[in-house]
Amino acid sequence: MRPTLEPGDWLLTDPTVGSWPRRGSIVVVREPGSDVLAIKRVAARPGDVVRAQDGPIRLSPTQAWLLGDDRERSIDSRRYGPVELDRLVARAWFRYGPWRRIGRLASVLPPRPGQATG
Amino acid sequence: MSRLHAWLAPKTVVHAHCDIPCGIYDPAGAVTAARTVARMVELIGQIEAGSTAVADRNKFIRCVTVKEQHAELVKHEVQVIWSDYFKPEHLAANPDLHTKVWNLLKLAGKNKQSVDAEAAAQLEAAVKEFSDIFWSTKK
Numbered sequence: 736m737r738p739t740l741e742p743g744d745w746l747l748t749d750p751t752v753g754s755w756p757r758r759g760s761i762v763v764v765r766e767p768g769s770d771v772l773a774i775k776r777v778a779a780r781p782g783d784v785v786r787a788q789d790g791p792i793r794l795s796p797t798q799a800w801l802l803g804d805d806r807e808r809s810i811d812s813r814r815y816g817p818v819e820l821d822r823l824v825a826r827a828w829f830r831y832g833p834w835r836r837i838g839r840l841a842s843v844l845p846p847r848p849g850q851a852t853g
Numbered sequence: 854m855s856r857l858h859a860w861l862a863p864k865t866v867v868h869a870h871c872d873i874p875c876g877i878y879d880p881a882g883a884v885t886a887a888r889t890v891a892r893m894v895e896l897i898g899q900i901e902a903g904s905t906a907v908a909d910r911n912k913f914i915r916c917v918t919v920k921e922q923h924a925e926l927v928k929h930e931v932q933v934i935w936s937d938y939f940k941p942e943h944l945a946a947n948p949d950l951h952t953k954v955w956n957l958l959k960l961a962g963k964n965k966q967s968v969d970a971e972a973a974a975q976l977e978a979a980v981k982e983f984s985d986i987f988w989s990t991k992k
Contacts, residue, residue: 736869745863763867768991769878769938774867803869810879815991832861 736761736774739804739840745832746774746840748825755826756780756799759842763824764801767815774827775801775811776843781820785812792817799823804843878938880984883930886923887980890964891973893920898970917968924965927976928958931983943990950986957983 739761740746748763756762756777766773779785779800784793794800798817803809812818829839893916900909900916935954944950957979963972 740869742869745861746867771878772865772867774869805869809869 736776736803736809737805739776739843740774740830741836743833744830744836746827747829747831748827750825756820756823757826757842758783759844761827761840762799762801763827764818765822765824767818767822772824775803775809778802778812785817787816788813797821878934878987880930880934880980880987883927883934883980884984886926886930887973887977889923890920890927890961891970891977893917893923894964894968894970894973897968920968921965924961924976927961927980931957931961931980934983934987938987939990943986946990947986953979953983953986 758777758780760777761774762777763772763774765771777799779794781794781796781798783800784791785800794817797820799820800812801818802813803811827840830836897913897916897920900913904910931954935950939950947953957976960972960976960979963969964976
């Protein structure tokens with residue numbers, strides 16, 4: 736998730752489900768397969784169409800598409816496919832450490848469909 | 854200050870995953886290392902046999918060194934995924950997994966001990982099979 740997040744960052748997270756996953760928000764997720772707790776950005780939400788390796792997919796009502804900000808290095812939905820919403824744990828909204836990097840984590844919308852994908 | 858620090862610090866760690874991350878769960882490293890072993894065997898084969906020219910001996914030693922290092926890397930990468938990633942349900946789906954890993958590791962050792970194109974090709978094939986099993990568990 737570089738450059739947005741760096742190793743050692745301390746984050747505040749909001750575990751309430753509410754109306755998320757909002758596109759552009761940063762979420763903590765139990766990754767498919769490994770169940771490792773990972774942190775990625777929501778690129779697409781239920782009902783959206785995403786461009787996957789084998790062709791376009793429409794996300795079901797229970798799926799999201801997650802991408803890491805470091806597109807070149809990230810292992811994300813491009814590798815493990817759509818993520819079921821029940822794997823989303825929390826939304827990271829604020830960095831409270833280190834001191835110099837304190838601040839809200841911005842929602843960054845991915846490029847619109849038709850533009851370059853990751 | 855450090856008690857405050859300990860109290861403030863988050864209790865949960867999350868991972869952002871870079872490409873060959875922290876030793877975690879991607880057989881691509883082993884695949885590349887196996888290919889490197891095969892390539893070194895190829896390069897060694899191209900050196901004139903019995904040559905005492907310094908340039909040839911230098912190349913020979915460097916190729917053997919890289920072959921050794923990457924055969925070891927194959928062993929390490931496969932072992933980490935085998936021990937840390939695979940779960941009982943994966944073993945149930947691939948009952949010969951342990952035997953395959955055991956043979957793969959022995960094959961890597963064989964590639965250290967010899968300069969053998971056939972053994973190198975077998976190693977690449979075994980690592981590819983291991984990688985296929987890994988990705989089949991992600992479906």
